[in-house]
Amino acid sequence: MFEINFNEQQLLIQKTVRDFSENEIKPVVIKFDEAEEFPLEIFTKLGEMGFLGILVPEKYGGSELGYVDYAMIVEEIAKVDPSIALSVAAHNGLCTNHILLFGNEKQKEKYLPDLATGRKIGIWGLTEPTSGSDAGSLLTTAEKRGNKYYLNGSKSFATHGTVGQTAVIMAKIDKEKGKHGISAFIVEKTFPGFIVGKKENKLGCRACETTQLAFENCEIPEENLLGAEGEGFINSLKVLEGGRISIAAMALGIAEGACEACVKYSKERKQFGKFLSEFQATQFKLADMKTAIEAARLLLYRAASAKDEGKDINLIASQAKLFASEAAVKITNEAIQIHGGYGFIKEFPVEKFYRDVKLTTIGEGTSEIQRIVIAKSLLESL
Ligand SMILES: Cc1cc2nc3c(=O)[nH]c(=O)nc-3n(C[C@H](O)[C@H](O)[C@H](O)COP(=O)(O)OP(=O)(O)OC[C@H]3O[C@@H](n4cnc5c(N)ncnc54)[C@H](O)[C@@H]3O)c2cc1C
Numbered sequence: 001m002f003e004i005n006f007n008e009q010q011l012l013i014q015k016t017v018r019d020f021s022e023n024e025i026k027p028v029v030i031k032f033d034e035a036e037e038f039p040l041e042i043f044t045k046l047g048e049m050g051f052l053g054i055l056v057p058e059k060y061g062g063s064e065l066g067y068v069d070y071a072m073i074v075e076e077i078a079k080v081d082p083s084i085a086l087s088v089a090a091h092n093g094l095c096t097n098h099i100l101l102f103g104n105e106k107q108k109e110k111y112l113p114d115l116a117t118g119r120k121i122g123i124w125g126l127t128e129p130t131s132g133s134d135a136g137s138l139l140t141t142a143e144k145r146g147n148k149y150y151l152n153g154s155k156s157f158a159t160h161g162t163v164g165q166t167a168v169i170m171a172k173i174d175k176e177k178g179k180h181g182i183s184a185f186i187v188e189k190t191f192p193g194f195i196v197g198k199k200e201n202k203l204g205c206r207a208c209e210t211t212q213l214a215f216e217n218c219e220i221p222e223e224n225l226l227g228a229e230g231e232g233f234i235n236s237l238k239v240l241e242g243g244r245i246s247i248a249a250m251a252l253g254i255a256e257g258a259c260e261a262c263v264k265y266s267k268e269r270k271q272f273g274k275f276l277s278e279f280q281a282t283q284f285k286l287a288d289m290k291t292a293i294e295a296a297r298l299l300l301y302r303a304a305s306a307k308d309e310g311k312d313i314n315l316i317a318s319q320a321k322l323f324a325s326e327a328a329v330k331i332t333n334e335a336i337q338i339h340g341g342y343g344f345i346k347e348f349p350v351e352k353f354y355r356d357v358k359l360t361t362i363g364e365g366t367s368e369i370q371r372i373v374i375a376k377s378l379l380e381s382l
Contacts, residue, residue, distance in 0.1 A: 102231075169215070204352070
């Protein structure tokens with residue numbers, strides 16, 4: 001049977017993140033959410049603590065930890081603020097990890113130390129206005145002239161588009177080859193032709209900024225091609241596979257945060273002369289929450305452990321993300337119900353969990369896309 005046994009170092013990391021989240025993040029969660037402001041100071045501190053280069057080897061300035069640690073860190077932050085958890089997940093798992101997995105030695109030496117320490121923040125651009133789930137149909141082009149590539153097109157939903165400095169952008173060199181014509185490029189914000197567009201006004205995760213980007217003859221030196229020409233899409237899928245672990249961790253953390261808030265509230269609030277926790281209707285809701293949380297936890301850490309062991313996680317990562325995110329959406333919905341009218345106002349954390357959680361069924365592959373992956377694997381296995 002699969003069991004999660006954190007070792008001593010992991011328990012210490014968990015305590016460190018928990019304390020930081022409680023003491024430094026909790027007091028300012030609402031402030032940054034309402035202002036839709038990226039909490040740069042907090043992010044910088046997370047970088048100093050080693051949580052922005054979680055998977056990056058020490059020789060490039062990272063913490064050289066594994067996916068179990070990564071999931072645990074995102075889970076702990078999400079219990080308090082899903083926005084910051086999403087930023088940590090996107091920074092570590094997308095831009096930084098793409099360079100780590102597919103960069104050459106020179107690229108890793110040049111870009112990873114700043115990303116791993118948070119001196120620079122990462123952006124990852126796959127999604128476009130007309131291509132989301134069908135990412136292989138993207139339209140941004142890259143044309144080689146002399147020793148430079150020139151990028152033209154636009155990207156949507158780029159996390160950290162405004163605050164970030166280093167981007168990995170997917171573009172098509174050869175349109176005839178469809179998704180096999182897609183390549184990845186490391187694009188610095190200062191390269192001519194890199195345009196930051198509108199910042200989106202979002203339902204949730206409002207402190208984690210999401211921006212449109214445009215490229216107008218954006219000039220990229222040829223040495224910034226990331227991976228081989230034509231391998232950008234297939235490499236992106238590998239990046240997203242690991243990313244799904246972090247979104248499942250985010251969902252788990254939100255579910256736990258919401259459940260904890262419900263236990264506390266139900267022991268404080270009295271109606272008809274009884275605490276809410278004394279009503280069986282409340283107890284059943286809490287029992288269902290706790291059971292779904294444990295199931296999500298097992299799937300998540302099984303996927304994270306398998307990744308650390310170098311196993312193929314295509315199926316299990318999709319299952320973990322699908323289950324954890326769908327369960328977390330249901331749990332935050334019930335959490336508002338348990339709080340009654342007080343769940344509907346911003347003084348109580350469940351209001352924000354309810355808004356923030358929806359991202360987890362959409363980002364890094366929607367629930368429908370996860371189901372496609374799972375069904376394909378099942379149908380091919382028999
Ligand atoms: C807050 C936020 C941050 C994000 N950050 C990034 C980022 O940093 N970088 C990046 O590249 N992208 C990012 N994204 C984009 C995200 O990955 C996409 O939103 C997601 O992949 C879905 O694409 P879409 O929004 O275009 O929806 P669509 O693909 O248009 O999907 C709409 C609906 O149709 C369903 N659907 C689509 N195809 C099928 C099918 N074949 N079968 C069944 N149902 C289907 C979907 O599941 C969904 O329910 C972010 C999104 C958000 C909301």
